[in-house]
Amino acid sequence: MSSVSPIQIPSRLPLLLTHEGVLLPGSTMRTSVDSARNLQLVRSRLLQGTSLQSTILGVIPNTPDPASDAQDLPPLHRIGTAALAVQVVGSNWPKPHYTLLITGLCRFQIVQVLKEKPYPVAEVEQLDRLEEFPNTCKTREELGELSEQFYKYAVQLVEMLDMSVPAVAKLRRLLDSLPREALPDILTSIIRTSNKEKLQILDAVSLEERFKMTIPLLVRQIEGLKLLQKTRKHKQDDDKRVRGLSEVYLELLTFLLFRMGRVNIRKLCLMWARVKLTVLRALGDPEAMGDEVKG
Template sequence: MMRSNNPSIPIPRTVPLLPLHDKVLLPGVVTRLQISRRDSIPLFEKILRSYDSKDLNKCIIGVFPVHTPVPLPDDKASKQVSSSVADNDNNNDGDNGNKGSRKKKLSSISKSDYGGYPLTDDGTVVGSNAGQVVPLIGGPGKGGGSQIPPVDPAHIHTTGCAARLVRLERAVGGFTVMLEGIVRLRLNKIIAQTPFFEADVTPLLDRPVDKNDQELQDQIVALKSTSKEFVSLLQTLKLPAPVLVQLQKFLENVGVIPGQVVDLLMSTIESTNEEKLMILDAADLRERIPKAIELLTRQIHVLKISQKVHDNVEGKLNKKQREFYLRQQIAAIKEELGEKDTGEEDEMTIIENRLTAANLPPDVQKAADREMKRLRKMQPASSEYSVIRNYLDWL
């Protein structure tokens, strides 16, 4: 689901930050998310307390991708996990009067309990909240079950997207939210981590198109041409009409809002999270447009190949269907004329004569007659024809 972005919406300097795992939100795109992490749920609990349902769209959230840490090699992880760490229950970290972060003994905890996240030399989870383990709400086993560590600020991407809250609903184990991307954000610094992340950010607005910038104008022309070819291919694939209409309307304004067109198209094509991150990071249009053209060209190539394969398969199926239909018509005409086919019919007669000469038991003969009727209706080229023919020969 996509909508035009609106950079004119005021973006606060400080926004609540929602870490986004395995997904990238671009301006102008509306996405639905299931919120079930303990480090994100408090944000939406507060929003429910602070906003009326009709004012939810006034709530601006900074949505930032999170880089997945590289899992440790099994031998190194085993060595680190086996180390035992003393509890520090008597230390106070000064945060809301809570006891200091407990460095949990890990002698009996496997690497999988931490989802492969890196561990420090003393065996605790890497991150500012090292040693704390955050269970997934609704995960298996509330007491032990599936656990994941809190988000390490060092893993949060430095470019994100300001999002307007479109819908917020309670769900089993958390919330279902719908967010609309508005404008790119640069993460200056994280100013709070509990009960949820808050950050100091700077909006990264697209600059107005300079008609005297020949390089940019050439890129826009190339983008328009490539985009039209892409939409044309989508039409042949019978994409839903509302999506096509929206894309075509945006393409009409590619000369005025090329950045928004790129973001919209990138949410339409098949691409990896890394490629979407590349587009998100490209705040400069002269950097973003060439990358988008490259990805669009690849998608066009894939669509053309898919269409060619589809047409070839459909053509072969239609040809076989026509042949089968004609064979049936010819057989019916010959039957009306009292004529016999010297080819396939002779073969059928030979099989029938062999079955008769075999003097089969009644139940076996009944099965053979049934398979003979099926065989007469099939094309000799089909695989099932060969199977039945071999079965009858075996009888």
């Protein structure tokens, strides 16, 4: 695979404080913004410019933003994810709030908070740059073994789906195109994992540690799918397969094309959101019936 220029983030980032989800590099997440500092951040940095892509945010997980900016900031989670906001949707009912569609770029750690109002800004240090494996022979060998093991489980998971479906076959080929070092974050974001587990993966700065932590999660997902295939009725199993495939395939496609620089990231993520919503509606998902993706 051809080399890709590493992502370089600014040394200072405005911080978006979240507590409902964990954004991993290479994944996409919706988050609601209704607290004082977060609202100021959206209005000042995302809605004033001509392009959403002009602002990289520092998304801090496991950290609720106080309802009032008169309150002090809570202790901030040390590790965050640099992200782009690819969509902003606002509403005044039942109270002013925004819904953001954000996509993760890379990890960072907070060096120091430079200011707290009207929204927090911090000096940060970039922790991973989505580069190739290290050059030392021992490290390369250890990581190579772990990445190969993880890759085999990822392939096993995909091949448990119906390989006669064209999209499944494309997904299988896509796994061969993705950089191995990106697989732990990508797969963790799309298989069934808790926020606590995602937070542990985010905090795993070492690539070796991430592989070791995510392999059991992948194995657990495989075993769960095996059990589902044995116990669920045929139609239910087909619905589950289509739903899981839509999220896995489109998430990986978004990340790969973004890495290759072939598609505008905002347009691609909006496309991903629309297709995903269409699939969920086709499956009769009640939560998707009233949703709408605008951009």
